[in-house]
Amino acid sequence: MANLEIACFNTQSARIAQEFGADRVELCAGMEVGGTTPSVADILAVRSDLQILLNVMIRPRGGNFVYSGEEFEQMKSDIIHFKTLGIDGFVFGILNPDDTVNLDQNKILVDLASPLPCTFHRAFDDVTDYNSALEDVVNCRFSTILTSGCESNVDAGMKNLRELVKLAGERITIMPGGGLRSTNIGTILKETGARYYHSSAITDGSDTAVGEEVQRLKSALI
Template identity: 45%
Template sequence: MTLEICANSYQSAKNAVKAGAHRIELCSELSVGGITPSYGLIKKVLSEINIETFVLIRPRSGNFCYSEVEFEIMKSDIQICKTFSCHGIVSGVLNKDRTIDIKRTQDLIELSKPLPFTFHRAFDLVPNTLEALETLIKLGANRILTSGQAVKAIDGLENLKVLQKQAKNRINILVGSGVNPENVKAFRDSGFTEIHASASTVILKETSDMFGNVQQTESNYDTIKELLKVISDAD
């Protein structure tokens, strides 16, 4: 079972590597669902951390229906990530009715090649997941990050099983949202081969007196180790 850690900082990425995670999805601003990280962070992680690194391409928070300018930014970001030798791209585009924007998503997939492409959790907003799954297979996406349209993946487990059965090994179902050491066994025992977790804890960062202390999240070494122990232990 592959463990992908959603890393929102250099330290989170370091913790993931140290704990033994298999892959990271690099992003920033987890509080809004993640957006594209800075070029500086991408470059530093890829040049100094030895782990497979996928980069989230999402120009802003909010919906997944983008303007022409935003879409051009997304394409430029993918090209830049490729120059940094990242290992995969995580992105996706929806129409206003929340169906998959086939043309734009196809453009992103083609531009990402030869890197693998993960369609992110915009998938959990589509009105018909089985139809969307078939669309993404036809477009050449490699995996779908999904919670089974639930707030937490454990609550969407039955939907996830349906998607896994429909996928028939033609596309990978990457289970994400609220995955933790207490519930990951359910996904392992249901036959899923990839899971996505932030494994994060809240930490306080000191700033100047003007702003006071601020809360930030950081992927936690011990939590990642616990996840890995559960998914590797056989009953």
């Protein structure tokens, strides 16, 4: 059986994700820009509500994934602080201006997060060579890569996802996400054999997960 992570942009979504069978929550703010660092208040509220795993995004702003010195220091500070809040992992990703993986900065953050696991988020979908980027992310000691297969969504990226899962082997988890819904998760599971899947489970145009969609997503993975 594969596992399901729900991207949650508010505390209500996190409660819905747990109630309807998700295995893990990725807590973010800033849905309109694809996710940013959530507030301490929201992290504490969600942590007190959840028995399932809670990962927290570290992303100081929307836009690209090349960060200034000040932004990088903020990311470091957030990781150090959030580690004390009882969370289970972090989600982030830093690129160089040429869209290669920034080895030095990512390694520093992964080391700061240790022993908590880290997911390299969809910054991966901006890289120009996913084969070399995969090796770089493995080298940085991330545990997971969240990706749509370096395409706009998981349907378009299915062939690449299948190859990434094969290339990754047991070294790192490839987690398909980006346009993943109950209507296509079965096909993505069959075609890629990935072990973890990521969706916001938002189907009604709001910013909150829909419980029945979470349930359908999870049921497809059993």
